[in-house]
Amino acid sequence: MNHTNQPELITADENSSGKKYLLPFILVISLFFLWGMAHNLDSFLIPHLKKACDLNNRQSTLIDTSVFLAYFLMAIPAGMILKRFGYKTSMIAGILVFATGAFLFVPAANSLSYITFLIALFIIGCGLTILETTANPYAAVLGEPAKSTWRLNLAASFNGLAAPVAGYVGATFILSGKSYSKVELAAMTELNRNSYFMEEASSVKMPYIVLGSVLVVIALIFCFINFPEIKTKSIDGEAKGSFIGSLRHKHLRSAVIAQFFYVGAQVCVTSFFVRMAQQGGGLDEKTAGYYYAVYGTLFMVGRFAGTALLRFIASQKLLSIYAVVSVVLCLIAILGQGQYVVYALGGLGFFMSIMFPTIFGLGIEGIGDDTKPGSSWLIMSIVGGAIIPLGMATLIDMNNDNIQIGYSIPLVCFLVILYFGLKGYKIAHK
Numbered sequence: 001m002n003h004t005n006q007p008e009l010i011t012a013d014e015n016s017s018g019k020k021y022l023l024p025f026i027l028v029i030s031l032f033f034l035w036g037m038a039h040n041l042d043s044f045l046i047p048h049l050k051k052a053c054d055l056n057n058r059q060s061t062l063i064d065t066s067v068f069l070a071y072f073l074m075a076i077p078a079g080m081i082l083k084r085f086g087y088k089t090s091m092i093a094g095i096l097v098f099a100t101g102a103f104l105f106v107p108a109a110n111s112l113s114y115i116t117f118l119i120a121l122f123i124i125g126c127g128l129t130i131l132e133t134t135a136n137p138y139a140a141v142l143g144e145p146a147k148s149t150w151r152l153n154l155a156a157s158f159n160g161l162a163a164p165v166a167g168y169v170g171a172t173f174i175l176s177g178k179s180y181s182k183v184e185l186a187a188m189t190e191l192n193r194n195s196y197f198m199e200e201a202s203s204v205k206m207p208y209i210v211l212g213s214v215l216v217v218i219a220l221i222f223c224f225i226n227f228p229e230i231k232t233k234s235i236d237g238e239a240k241g242s243f244i245g246s247l248r249h250k251h252l253r254s255a256v257i258a259q260f261f262y263v264g265a266q267v268c269v270t271s272f273f274v275r276m277a278q279q280g281g282g283l284d285e286k287t288a289g290y291y292y293a294v295y296g297t298l299f300m301v302g303r304f305a306g307t308a309l310l311r312f313i314a315s316q317k318l319l320s321i322y323a324v325v326s327v328v329l330c331l332i333a334i335l336g337q338g339q340y341v342v343y344a345l346g347g348l349g350f351f352m353s354i355m356f357p358t359i360f361g362l363g364i365e366g367i368g369d370d371t372k373p374g375s376s377w378l379i380m381s382i383v384g385g386a387i388i389p390l391g392m393a394t395l396i397d398m399n400n401d402n403i404q405i406g407y408s409i410p411l412v413c414f415l416v417i418l419y420f421g422l423k424g425y426k427i428a429h430k
Contacts, residue, residue: 021142024227025151028142029158030218031091031135035128036162037169037211038098040296042067042121043270044170044289045204051179052200053114057393057401064267066118068386070125071132071379078133079243079376088227090134095219098127102212109201129379136360137375142228149315149361153307156357160303163296163349171289174203175274179285246370246377254424255363258417259381262355264388265326265413268406269348270295271389272396276403280333280341291342295349302353315358320421322351323414330411334404341404348410355417362425388413 042063050060082090101124108116139155140148176199185193247253273295277288309318329351332344364374388409396406 020228023225025139025142025155027218027222027225027227028091028135028139029155031095031131032139032155032159033162034095034211034215034218035098035131036159037166038102038124038128039067040163040166040270041170041174041207041211043273043292044166044174045117045121046271047274047285048174048176048200048204049114049117052197053112053117054185054197055114057396058390059114061271061389061393062118063121064271064389065386066121067125067128068263068267068383070122071129072383072386074126074129075133075376075380075382076243078130078379079373081130082134083372087134087138088222090130091138091227092219092222094127094130094134095215095222096127097130098124099212099215099219101125101127102208102215105208106205109205112198112201129382132382133376133379136357136379137364137371140361140364141371149358149365150307150310152357152361153303153310153354156354157300157303157307160296160300160353163299164293165296167289167293167296169207171286171293173207175285175289176200176203177284177286242370243373243376246367246373249367249370249374250428251365251425252363252367252370252374252377254420255359256377256381258359258420258424259356259363259378260384261388261413261416262352262359262384263382264384265410265417266352266356267385267389268392268410268413269345269352272392272403272406273345276333276345276407277342279401279403280337281345282338283342291346295346297349298346299349299353302350305350306354306358310354310358315362316421316425319355319358319362319425320418322354323418323421325351326414327411327418330407330414333407334411359417359420362420366427 046060046063049055049063050057053059078090078094081093085093101120101122104116104120104123107113108120135155136152140152142151178196178200185196188196247256270292273292274285274288277283277291278285281288281291283291306318306322326348329344329347333341333348336344360375360378363378364371367374392406392409395409396403399405
């Protein structure tokens with residue numbers, strides 16, 4: 001029996017009208033867009049706060065560490081929240097935590113406190129963990145099971161839409177185009193130097209105030225919309241699943257490893273995009289920022305194109321093809337000069353585009369009652385974004401700020417993904 005103030009309980013394999021799922025699916029898609037904005041804005045925070053807070057490469061990538069460490073620490077609690085409260089309440093909680101972190105950028109900028117920025121980013125990461133743990137499996141099971149990977153890629157296409165939007169916002173409102181060497185900074189008076197740092201830090205406030213305000217509005221909308229509460233069937237009619245037990249699925253274990261390296265690769269590429277375009281491509285900061293918007297556009301186009309191609313090409317085959325091309329593009333970025341480096345970076349945006357949702361979909365395929373705990377493992381694997389870029393930054397610092405040599409790190413990551421697409425995805429039948 002359904003109540004007007006309770007979500008409707010249905011099973012994932014029930015035949016129901018697609019119209020029932022349309023509005024919830026559209027709202028879930030909005031979440032994919034919003035967390036895409038958060039992640040892509042990080043790519044501007046890294047070079048920007050590196051200047052504003054006078055950091056080295058390793059220190060600047062603590063931005064990634066703060067966000068993606070939250071994924072690791074919050075994945076299990078997020079899965080427990082989802083299991084206890086269901087999809088709708090979990091999504092609202094995630095949105096509000098996300099908004100809280102966004103608003104904290106104001107005191108962080110006012111005090112020019114890098115630690116406060118990192119705390120704000122960690123809180124944002126906690127909110128994103130709850131959202132991704134909830135929205136990814138919800139999009140996957142919200143309809144016909146055979147189309148789960150396709151739905152994930154469609155939803156993730158709007159995550160990709162955030163990349164060019166964030167690229168424009170970041171280049172226009174965050175990056176100043178001003179850059180001083182250590183010698184030039186040392187020659188300034190303390191007053192002028194502090195004024196420069198404060199001006200750089202302050203530019204992040206408005207984008208995050210707007211983002212936080214939009215999130216509050218979305219949370220209010222979610223409160224008044226009915227969301228079907230999906231439950232998978234088991235023998236006794238109740239949804240079950242075990243966090244540790246879910247790892248008995250060999251292909252899920254392989255997906256967790258592949259996702260760890262994929263997220264690490266993507267964060268490496270985007271975190272150093274602006275400085276790579278400056279150093280390897282010879283662009284100024286503002287122009288490099290706008291080229292990130294082009295990268296984001298290619299990422300978005302890749303998501304939509306990949307979603308279309310998945311109707312004709314098996315997801316593991318498309319993943320393998322894209323991984324091979326990504327390895328080649330990394331080699332061009334490492335060895336090339338000028339515009340070829342920028343073209344390679346843009347190409348990586350296109351060919352990375354379908355990797356996360358495809359690995360996710362292949363990882364939870366056929367695991368039934370273990371879908372929710374399996375999703376938590378796949379979200380935990382996002383900690384790759386906290387660890388791998390730190391290694392890349394260390395390599396860059398060890399090589400006299402050579403950004404190009406650092407791209408050998410994502411190259412290795414794409415080789416791991418290639419293995420998953422060729423072999424690791426296979427479901428072991430007992």
